[in-house]
Amino acid sequence: MLIKDCVHQTAAGGLSPWTFLSVAIRFRSPFAAVAGCLDICSYGIPGAIALVCTLTVLGDSFAYLFGIPIPGAAIGMMILVGLFAARGGPDQASAMVFDAATPYFPMFFVPAAVGVISSAEVVAAVWFQLVVAVVFGTAVTIVVTGIIAQVLLHKSFEDCEK
Amino acid sequence: MMDVIWQIQDHHLFGISVTLAAYALSSAIWNRLDKNAFFHPVLVSTLFVGALLIATDMPYESYFLQAEPLNLALGAIIVLLAVPFYRQMGVLRESAKPISCALVVGSVVALLSALAYSIAIGADQELIATIAPKSATTAVAVQLSERLGGIPSLTAVLVISTGIAGAVLGPPLLDAVAVTNPRARGFALGLAAHAIGTARAFQMSETAGVFASIGMILNALLMILLVPAVLGLVGA
Numbered sequence: 001m002l003i004k005d006c007v008h009q010t011a012a013g014g015l016s017p018w019t020f021l022s023v024a025i026r027f028r029s030p031f032a033a034v035a036g037c038l039d040i041c042s043y044g045i046p047g048a049i050a051l052v053c054t055l056t057v058l059g060d061s062f063a064y065l066f067g068i069p070i071p072g073a074a075i076g077m078m079i080l081v082g083l084f085a086a087r088g089g090p091d092q093a094s095a096m097v098f099d100a101a102t103p104y105f106p107m108f109f110v111p112a113a114v115g116v117i118s119s120a121e122v123v124a125a126v127w128f129q130l131v132v133a134v135v136f137g138t139a140v141t142i143v144v145t146g147i148i149a150q151v152l153l154h155k156s157f158e159d160c161e162k
Numbered sequence: 163m164m165d166v167i168w169q170i171q172d173h174h175l176f177g178i179s180v181t182l183a184a185y186a187l188s189s190a191i192w193n194r195l196d197k198n199a200f201f202h203p204v205l206v207s208t209l210f211v212g213a214l215l216i217a218t219d220m221p222y223e224s225y226f227l228q229a230e231p232l233n234l235a236l237g238a239i240i241v242l243l244a245v246p247f248y249r250q251m252g253v254l255r256e257s258a259k260p261i262s263c264a265l266v267v268g269s270v271v272a273l274l275s276a277l278a279y280s281i282a283i284g285a286d287q288e289l290i291a292t293i294a295p296k297s298a299t300t301a302v303a304v305q306l307s308e309r310l311g312g313i314p315s316l317t318a319v320l321v322i323s324t325g326i327a328g329a330v331l332g333p334p335l336l337d338a339v340a341v342t343n344p345r346a347r348g349f350a351l352g353l354a355a356h357a358i359g360t361a362r363a364f365q366m367s368e369t370a371g372v373f374a375s376i377g378m379i380l381n382a383l384l385m386i387l388l389v390p391a392v393l394g395l396v397g398a
């Protein structure tokens with residue numbers, strides 16, 4: 001039941017279990033699929049995208065299974081860092097997909113941001129709080145972080161020189 | 163005439179094509195304006211798409227359903243943040259201690275300074291969950307807000323506004339408090355104002371840019387742990 005829920009949840013999240021299945025078929029068993037993730041990178045860009053989607057699915061299922069309130073993709077990212085460490089660096093295909101997508105990252109959140117038109121009432125009611133959070137919060141954060149980072153980094157730099 | 167409009171709006175690719183076209187147009191405008199932070203393409207294209215939906219009387223829900231693949235790609239992008247994270251590993255190891263100290267202080271300050279006023283006047287949980295993740299990079303912030311019962315679309319707008327505020331206010335503020343070290347300037351910009359702040363830092367220098375991306379990534383990671391914890395405390 002739990003597993004069924006899990007599959008349903010990830011499918012409802014829009015990512016099909018097919019991505020995992022395709023990896024499983026390629027490597028002949030689900031266990032080998034996990035181990036084979038290290039090598040899937042040699043299947044070029046489709047391989048890199050399949051790996052990334054699979055890790056998102058796994059992360060989401062994991063978070064759902066254990067009721068952890070963090071995005072599954074963040075768990076997927078940590079797994080990927082682990083995979084990179086195991087293989088001694090990012091594979092060419094993943095790096096290529098990342099570098100190609102980087103300049104357009106902001107574009108992907110336009111659909112979510114447009115939703116603000118349906119929360120116009122909330123914005124009208126609490127706009128002052130929002131402005132305080134954005135302007136005051138950001139200014140304080142930059143000043144405090146800048147000062148602390150300067151003191152600490154300067155100190156470590158001096159240590160290096162000695 | 164209305165029939166044709168409905169036909170177009172019902173097409174599964176309508177949402178994506180409108181979004182991409184609006185973004186391409188906004189990017190062109192932004193380049194013309196010398197990348198002025200106030201005209202960030204996300205802000206402008208959000209206005210374009212929003213205006214189009216209102217003008218054609220299209221419900222947001224049906225637009226979002228069509229544009230969902232773009233939203234899903236956000237998840238893949240977070241996973242891919244492993245690439246820059248791994249690339250900066252050397253710098254991270256070198257100055258692990260000062261960076262982690264500055265990170266913890268900065269992230270806690272970011273969270274508390276954003277929430278202080280709202281908590282003080284007793285805002286409800288939904289609003290706090292919406293505001294809390296705002297200094298994390300959007301992909302992470304939106305998913306956190308969704309998970310914790312906030313309003314993801316409002317969080318997205320807050321994150322972008324935060325980035326713009328940071329990019330505009332950041333450099334003069336850092337000058338005012340005599341933070342001249344490019345590494346510290348970059349780190350502060352990336353931590354407080356994510357990708358938009360990082361872009362601003364890269365305009366200052368390569369070193370500032372690298373430290374900004376470190377600040378952005380580490381802050382996003384720490385927020386994943388901090389935001390649920392702080393919300394738990396506030397809710398209890």
